Amino acid sequence: MPNNEKEETFDILDPQNWKSPNREEMLAWIERLQNKGGEKVRPNGQLRTFGPRIKPVSLYSYLKYRFGEPNGLAMIFREPSVDNLIHWNYTVLSGDCYLDISCLNTRVTILLTEKTAQSCEVLEDALLGEFSRCKKDLENTKRGFERWHLFVNPYHRLKRIVDQQESRLRTLNVPGIAVPSIGESTTDAIAFKQKMREITVACDEAMSLSIMLQMTAPVLGESLVNFLLLLLSRPEIRNDKRMFESYTRQNIDVRIRSLPLVCMGFKPNVDFSASQFKDFLRLMDNRNKRLHGNIDPTIKTGDEIYFDHGSIPLFESQRSIPEFAMHAALAHADPSDALADVTTARDFVTFLLDQLDENTRSQVEMVLETPQLGYRPEKKRIGIILPPHYVDMVMVPSTSNGEEP
Secondary structure, three states: OHHHHHHHHHHHOOHHHOEOOOHHHHHHHHHHHOOHHHOOOOOOOEEEEOOOOOOHHHHHHHHHHHHOOOOOHHHHOOOOOOOOOOOEEEEEEEOOEEEEEEEOOOOEEEEEOOOOOOOHHHHHHHHHHHHHHOHHHHHHHHHOOOOOEEEEOHHHHHHHHHHHHHHHHHHHOHHHOOOOOOOOOHHHHHHHHHHHHHHHHHHHHHHHHHHHHHHHHHHHHHHHHHHHHHHHEOHHHHOOHHHHHHHHOOOHHHHHHHHHHHEOOEOOOOOOOOHHHHHHHHHHHHHHHHHOOOOOOOOOOOOOEEEEOOOEEEEOOOOOHHHHHHHHHOOOOOHHHHHHHHHHHHHHHHHHHHOEOHHHHHHHHHHHOOOEEEEEOOOOEEEOOOOOOOOOOOOOOOOOOOOOO
16 A cells, blocks of 8 residues: 555646646536535645746746647636746646646646655656756747746836935925024023934935935936936837937936937927927036035035134024034035935936827827836847736635634
8 A cells, every 4th residue: 555655646746747637537527616516626625836946938838848838727717918826737637636836926736636655846857857868848938938038117206305304305395494493591501402403314315305305306306317228219219229228328408408319209390499408408407516525615515704814713693503414414405405306307207108199198198107027039028017916816725614713
């Protein structure tokens, strides 16, 4: 008896013994899934998940090479899109044991109708051996698939960063900070010290966010310009590397003005005298100065100070210590200026999208809202290849009395 069990286990986990079930065998498998005739697939069977050694594309290539198109029950309910719970499903037979192999968004699972004491690593080792044995056939099978690779949408990421920084800066509400008075008692002095500490922390954070926004918000607009060049440039330009790079490396004002010439989908007679365009160029110029740490001591960041006898400071205005500290912390980093820069960048984005025809704009906006995009090198094509959400399925085993735990 032990020898028979060992041989059965070997049959289940050896891919060379797998075969594609015929129509009658598939019907019997479906009946077992539906618990007809008193037979239960679970809990007598086992559900396992492959580890990282088994690449879904390699496993799919192997199964397709061996058995043709996916034949599992889930394929009946699969929609012809990438938005599915189960992307592909194979059912194979090994002796009297059915193996149902399914690929979800994040993992590949295998359902066996019979229990085995062997670990999933035994099956993985056997499959890796099969992949090596059928290497050339699997490579030929894989060549029939479209090859894409994912890349992060820089515009979408920048927009999220700007949105988060803007939201936090508004939450700090620096203009609404009440300036504390020193008071006269010891208790007042302690409260003043604590309040000043809170103001200092808030002003430092507001200063950092303001500077970051003033450097990031303009890049949001520039990112859109570069994206439009990538998405909409005419084939004769996109397919000529030197020509394409010559446009992408132009100064930002020339790059923007070139868009209707280089790209498809723009309306005729784009008005580059619009205020949104001019304001954005000023924004980019200021951003470059900040980015390179340019220093201009002729620009005042506060009041003028006079000295008498070389050592007696005379201020133009009178401020309390909190007012002086806040003014110094936020010099050249005024939150209201930063928020205005965000508005200018967004107005430019709207202006540029307004120059596209209706059909092109709707497609571009879909792309801009997608966090990860796909690129197909053979066609030099960009596309939305994954759904905006991921789903998974968890199968919870029943308790001994048949109730859910």
